[in-house]
Amino acid sequence: MALNGNLRDFTVTQLLNLINLASKTGTLVIEGPNETAQVAFRDGKLAHAMIGRENSGLATILHSGKLLNVSQYRAIQQRAGHVNDKELGLLLINAGYLSQEDILQSLQKNFMGVIRQLFTWVEGFFRFENDKLPPEDQINVRLDLENLIIEGSRQLREWEQLQDEIPSLEMALKFTDRPGADLKNVNLSVEEWRVVSYITPKNKISQIAKATKMDDMEIRRIVYGLIQAGLVEITRPEGAAPALAPDMFPTQDTGEQKSLINRLINRISSI
Amino acid sequence: MQTVKMVVTGPFSSGKTEFIGSVSEIDVVATERKITGTGEKEIKDATTVAMDFGRITVDEDLVLYLFGTPGQKRFDFMWEILSEGMLGFIVMIDSARPETFREARSILQTFRAYAPTPYVVAANKQDMEDAWEIEDMRNALRLDPKVKLLPCVATDLKSVKSVLLELLYSILAEMESGG
Structure with a gap:
């Protein structure tokens, strides 16, 4: 059976640890409350990561990493919108705009950012699709998971501590x-x-x-x-439910409720 | 027969079981288990794992139930269940163990989020030599001056009665203010 479950039971850090130790190849799909993330691994190393479908193309990543300015980015979108990431990478290298290292570093930075974002996800379902890798036209990296796992563990401890300090966001x-x-x-x-x-x-x-x-x-x-x-x-938020909810008392009559409290006061005083 | 309930909560070993035991007319129905963790075992041998249960019969028609929550965080799934329909709650704090104050504050906030019912904070073990002063505790716990922080000795009936009465007075005041 494929590995699947809920992030409440297995954190992203624990999943990365498992994938790293077992040197797994495949794609981890996490369905969060608002978006779906897909993280691909080859032999236990990070190959590709994206959240949602938008902003995951090479041109967008290079633009957000400030390796392409706005006009270059627009020109690529207009003239080379049909080429895939690998072809675009080759075009940029051959044209002398960027080196292979620039492109790989930018992708690594982006993928690590995706993983860091995933560390904050505490709700959602995950499944690991064995041997499924990103499409051939996308550029893969080969990134060790150890440092990310250490960072994730640190973030998890911080998360637990913050939850202890602020247990509810409904205040x-x-x-x-x-x-x-x-x-x-x-x-x-x-x-x-x-x-x-x-x-x-x-x-x-x-x-x-x-x-x-x-x-x-x-x-x-x-x-x-x-x-x-x-x-x-x-x-307590203003306009929140009244402090005394109806289900606290066996009766809804306020006069009887007051009488009930007074009887309790008398009884406890007399113990 | 009408029944109402109050909840006694607080960190591990703050004196919740003793508090209920002092005032309950029946032997407290405790769900205590021997402690296995070395650190916790140094503090006491057994701890509540589900809940404590005490009873005070008011008259023929009315019974007050007192529920004590488990103090260890790993049993906190019980807290929400126990807080349903409570009249109010008491947060017990061990005045001699300042290392538990932060957890006590977190428990207090959690219960306030579950149900915005009236509550009081009981500074237990005030008879101990190294117990903190009430005002120092108020500062450390960052409690609003309006929150009742009451000195308490959970094994002393008079002291326990006083805490319960203060909570009932708070409930009455809330009713009179139209809460």
Whole structure:
């Protein structure tokens, strides 16, 4: 039976470790909440990685890696849109624009970025398709997995720690009344400012993450930093369900509910 | 017969089982197992793995159940189940083990996310020599001044009653404020 399961049971790091140890050849397909990732391996080494279908072509990767400027990128899209990645690579090398090393390094960097992104995925189904490799027209690399696995393990520990600190994203944030830090001396990054601009007890942390396009890990990391700096604290979201839910009491009558609490108070006082 | 429940939660070895045992009219139905981990065994020999269960009969028509959660994080799947329909909850903290304060804060936040019911924090083992002062604990736990942080000795009935009563007063106050 093919290897398949849920990321809740096997993390991406654990899967990479298994593929590395068993020197597997094939493609790991991970269906995340929003996108599908495909990561190909040859003899336990990373060969190719992409998330979704878009932005995975060589021209796009070289452009985002600043090896092609906008006009070069547009020209390639217009004139060489029909050529595959291998042919495009050869064209660029033969034309003297780039070296083979430039192209391979750019691809490696991109694939490693994909794997790093996958480390933040905690929900999703995976399957390993034995012996399935990316199409022949795509350029493959040959990258050892050890360093990525170490990086993934480190990130996993950080993730666990952040989950301990901020167990639920369904809570809101509010600024502390007496912040422990002197605000004048606080230097916030652009991402932190983006989060800060949404802080109000009306917004849940999950809503702030959505508005700022951050994943669970990124938002937890920033919120944790702001809490540690004494700038914000976690609070119940405004407009949340009332503190006393109907299922807490055997009766819906508020008068009877109060009487019930008073009976409990009297009984415990008398013990 | 009407029944209501309260939950007693907190980190490993914070005194939840003793707390329920002090006030329950029945012997606590405990699901304790011998500890196998070396680090944890140094602290105590047995720990709760599913839940503790105590009972206080109020009158012919009303019974209060007290549920104690397992303290170790690997049993946290029980927490959400136990928190369903609770009137309120008590977070027990070992005042003499500051290394557990961070976990206590995390448990408190988890329970607040499960159910926004009233709660109090009980600073247990206040009779121990190296117990932290209440205000120092409040600072370390970063508790809002409005949150009730109560001194407690879980083996002392008077102290346990006082914590339960404070929680009931909070519930009553919440009802009166229209919560």
